[in-house]
Amino acid sequence: MIVVTGASGQLGRLVIQALLKEVPAASIVAAVRKPASVADLAAQGVQVREADYTRPDTLDAAFKGADKVLLISSSEVGQRTAQHRNVVDAVKRAGVSLLAYTSLLHADTSPLGLAAEHVATEAAIREAGVPAVLLRNGWYTENYLASVPAALQHGAFIGCAGTGRIASAARADYAAAAAAVLIRSGQAGLVYELAGDTAYTLAELAEALSQASGKAVPYVDLPQHEYEAALAGAGLPQPVAALLADSDAGAARGGLFDDGHQLSNLIGRPTTPLAQLLAEAVARSA
Incomplete structure (x- = not known):
C-alpha cells in the first residue's frame, strides 16, 4: 500500500494519477486534511484518509498498514520542520519499508532560504533511522509560468x-519521478538531484x-x-x-x-x- 500525503495539492494529485497507471487504485491512499477535497479520487477507487501534519493521531491512522509513504513537503513555510517531524515520527511508528520525501535541489549546499527547513527534515529522517529516499526537486517551471499573463500585459x-541558469521542469515531470521511485524496489538510501x-x-x-x-x-x-x-x-x-x-x-x-539529468533518466x-x-x-x- 502506497500513501501519498498532501494528495489534494497540485503535485500530490499528479503523483496519484501517475501511480494509477501502474498499480491498482485500492492500493493507493490519498492522505489529506479534508477528505471531501479529493472526492474525485475516491470515485476512482483510491482510498482516502484524513492526515493533518499538525495532528499526529490522524497520521497514525493514515499510515496504518502502509508499505511506502510519500511525504510531500508542506506549503506552510516556517512551520514545515515541526510538521514534517510529526510525519517522520508517525512513519517510524508505522514501520513502513520506505519513506520518500520531496526535498530541494542540492538542499545541503543550496543558497536558497527555502533550503533550511528541507535540511532540517532530512536530518530528522536520518535521526529517526527510517528507510528513506530523498527526491530533491528543482524549480517547477510553473513557478515562472504564473508570471506570463502579467509579463504579456506589461511588456516585460x-x-x-x-x-543564473535555471534547470526547471514541469510539475508533472517531478510527479512522474516520485511515482517511479514509489513503484520500484531498492530505493532506500538513495538521493536524487532532480532537475530539467x-x-x-x-x-x-x-x-x-x-x-x-x-x-x-x-x-x-x-x-x-x-x-x-x-x-x-x-x-x-x-x-x-x-x-x-x-x-x-x-x-x-x-x-x-x-545538469545531471537524473530526472529524465528516472522517468x-x-x-x-x-x-x-x-x-x-x-x-x-x-
Whole structure:
C-alpha cells in the first residue's frame, strides 16, 4: 500500500494519477486534511484518509498498514520542520519499508532560504533511522509560468536572477519521478538531484516567451528588494514575495542549476520542454 500525503495539492494529485497507471487504485491512499477535497479520487477507487501534519493521531491512522509513504513537503513555510517531524515520527511508528520525501535541489549546499527547513527534515529522517529516499526537486517551471499573463500585459518579464541558469521542469515531470521511485524496489538510501534537461536564464525565458507570443517581452533584472516590492505590489502576500525574490537571488548564485539529468533518466523520457510549456501558458492567457 502506497500513501501519498498532501494528495489534494497540485503535485500530490499528479503523483496519484501517475501511480494509477501502474498499480491498482485500492492500493493507493490519498492522505489529506479534508477528505471531501479529493472526492474525485475516491470515485476512482483510491482510498482516502484524513492526515493533518499538525495532528499526529490522524497520521497514525493514515499510515496504518502502509508499505511506502510519500511525504510531500508542506506549503506552510516556517512551520514545515515541526510538521514534517510529526510525519517522520508517525512513519517510524508505522514501520513502513520506505519513506520518500520531496526535498530541494542540492538542499545541503543550496543558497536558497527555502533550503533550511528541507535540511532540517532530512536530518530528522536520518535521526529517526527510517528507510528513506530523498527526491530533491528543482524549480517547477510553473513557478515562472504564473508570471506570463502579467509579463504579456506589461511588456516585460521581471526578476532578480541575473544570468543564473535555471534547470526547471514541469510539475508533472517531478510527479512522474516520485511515482517511479514509489513503484520500484531498492530505493532506500538513495538521493536524487532532480532537475530539467535544459537550463536557461530568465533573459532566455523572456526571449522564448517573445517567440511564443509574437510580442516583444524583454527581461528586466531588478535588485532583489525591488523585485520583492514589485511582487508584493502585484498582490502577493509579503512572505511569498520575499520567498520568490530570495529564490531568484539564489538562482543567480547557481542554486537552481543541475545538469545531471537524473530526472529524465528516472522517468525514462526527456523533461517537458520550456517552449512547450510557454506556448500552453500563452494560449491560456489569450
